[in-house]
Amino acid sequence: MLELKNISKTYTQNNQQVEAIKNLNLSVREREFIALVGPSGCGKTTLLKIIAGLIPATNGEVILDGKKILNPGKDRGLVFQQFTLFPWLTVRENISFGLDLQNLDNKKKTELVNHYLDVTGLKDFAEFYPKNLSGCMQQRVAIARTLANNPKILLMDEPFGSLDSQTRSQMQEFLTKLWEAEKHTILFITHDVQEAAFLADTVYVLGKRPMEIKNMFSVPFARPRVHALKHTKEFFEFENKIAQELES
Amino acid sequence: MNLERKISKTHYISLAIFGLLIFLLVWSLLTYTGFVRSFFLPTPTKVLSAIITLLTEGSLLADIFASVYRILLGFLLSLVVALPLGIALGVSRKFEAFTEPLIAFIRYIPPSAFIPLAIIWFGIGEMEKVVILFLGVAPYLTLLIADIVISTRRELVEAALTLGATSKDIITKVVFPNALPGIWDSFRIMIGAAWTFVIIAEIVGASSGLGHLMIESQRFLRTDNIFAAIVVIGFLGLATDYFFKITYKIFFPWTEKSHA
Numbered sequence: 403m404l405e406l407k408n409i410s411k412t413y414t415q416n417n418q419q420v421e422a423i424k425n426l427n428l429s430v431r432e433r434e435f436i437a438l439v440g441p442s443g444c445g446k447t448t449l450l451k452i453i454a455g456l457i458p459a460t461n462g463e464v465i466l467d468g469k470k471i472l473n474p475g476k477d478r479g480l481v482f483q484q485f486t487l488f489p490w491l492t493v494r495e496n497i498s499f500g501l502d503l504q505n506l507d508n509k510k511k512t513e514l515v516n517h518y519l520d521v522t523g524l525k526d527f528a529e530f531y532p533k534n535l536s537g538c539m540q541q542r543v544a545i546a547r548t549l550a551n552n553p554k555i556l557l558m559d560e561p562f563g564s565l566d567s568q569t570r571s572q573m574q575e576f577l578t579k580l581w582e583a584e585k586h587t588i589l590f591i592t593h594d595v596q597e598a599a600f601l602a603d604t605v606y607v608l609g610k611r612p613m614e615i616k617n618m619f620s621v622p623f624a625r626p627r628v629h630a631l632k633h634t635k636e637f638f639e640f641e642n643k644i645a646q647e648l649e650s
Numbered sequence: 651m652n653l654e655r656k657i658s659k660t661h662y663i664s665l666a667i668f669g670l671l672i673f674l675l676v677w678s679l680l681t682y683t684g685f686v687r688s689f690f691l692p693t694p695t696k697v698l699s700a701i702i703t704l705l706t707e708g709s710l711l712a713d714i715f716a717s718v719y720r721i722l723l724g725f726l727l728s729l730v731v732a733l734p735l736g737i738a739l740g741v742s743r744k745f746e747a748f749t750e751p752l753i754a755f756i757r758y759i760p761p762s763a764f765i766p767l768a769i770i771w772f773g774i775g776e777m778e779k780v781v782i783l784f785l786g787v788a789p790y791l792t793l794l795i796a797d798i799v800i801s802t803r804r805e806l807v808e809a810a811l812t813l814g815a816t817s818k819d820i821i822t823k824v825v826f827p828n829a830l831p832g833i834w835d836s837f838r839i840m841i842g843a844a845w846t847f848v849i850i851a852e853i854v855g856a857s858s859g860l861g862h863l864m865i866e867s868q869r870f871l872r873t874d875n876i877f878a879a880i881v882v883i884g885f886l887g888l889a890t891d892y893f894f895k896i897t898y899k900i901f902f903p904w905t906e907k908s909h910a
Binding site: 504547551 | 811815
């Protein structure tokens, strides 16, 4: 469904050519939850922005459903690490932002927004402004806003990276439940091995400078997954295997 | 940046009144004791009675109206030009390259430098005042708005793009609403500056307005009337400031700044 072919990215920094990504190939199937784990600064965000169409690749192509990606578009939703809610819009209006750009009739729009307020547990906060929400709630709104737009693929750039470890863990469970209920196609990047192993079907381990795929792991744990899974011996061993690959 | 802890509203107001009282006390001490001659610095009561006399028998109301009218007209004209120009400057590097040198050039010329020319071109009527105000306000306002627009967070624009926004949507639905509180603040600053320009223009040549009142009073050595005009301008400034503070809270309840 999503295909990355020989993606390379070089940029100039202090008059030096830096090779951030080199000949990266990856394909994502429909309804697959993929996690890319890599060390900080390995160019994960750059890769996601290339897929989103926000920055061009130096070489190679991104193909979504047979079509080459050149520009950003609503078929690829992106959830950022930083808080990106529009502060002048309420939670409801934020979720509705993408829908307001299309010619949808109001009834359909309200239905969709209400649905996502519901699944993200934000019903009681619909009329709040972002400044009155906690970081974890803001990220839930950001996810709802992206999903309401019904993208073909959801790109997530360390969406829980700025949360503390406890809310982080809550949000991971929230996302797993959401995925198990709605089965979106998700490409999730993180530097947290545990997060990747808990959430994804497939985990790719990335190396640094230039970024390349070092290895791939299929996650063996059955769904639905709950928090307790993280404390099992099997999970711990699997997590260690990935961590070792990451450090090698 | 506020280094102290928050203080309560009553605490704030009482401090403000206390500050004013000290100012009045020093003024009273200097004048009622005869330490400073009344010709140079009239007593508070004398200034107050000058204000009342000017209001009831003189032209003060008409002068206030004339100055405020000029400011509003000059400011509105500046706004009509500066808003689209500032936004265009903020979002387009090409447009910035095209116009910035010219705007920066005009900005560094004090508007008072245009007064002689403006009088030759337009006489000493309303047109001349509005032109001076426009030359003083519009370039600054344009650059202030451009700066606010440029500081739009990159991620907000990127988020909107991935939600399907076009360039036009980015300007009308992201950049503009995001910049509005800052723009509103810049209005407040520029209206303050507009007072400077209108008073100068009225002092140089006018037949009405608070600046005209002051220069006339100077000719007749009426220090009390000069002070009356100064106090009135001060209070008008205070009222303007208050207006913008209140409306900011009403219009932009979503900003971090506006927790009432």
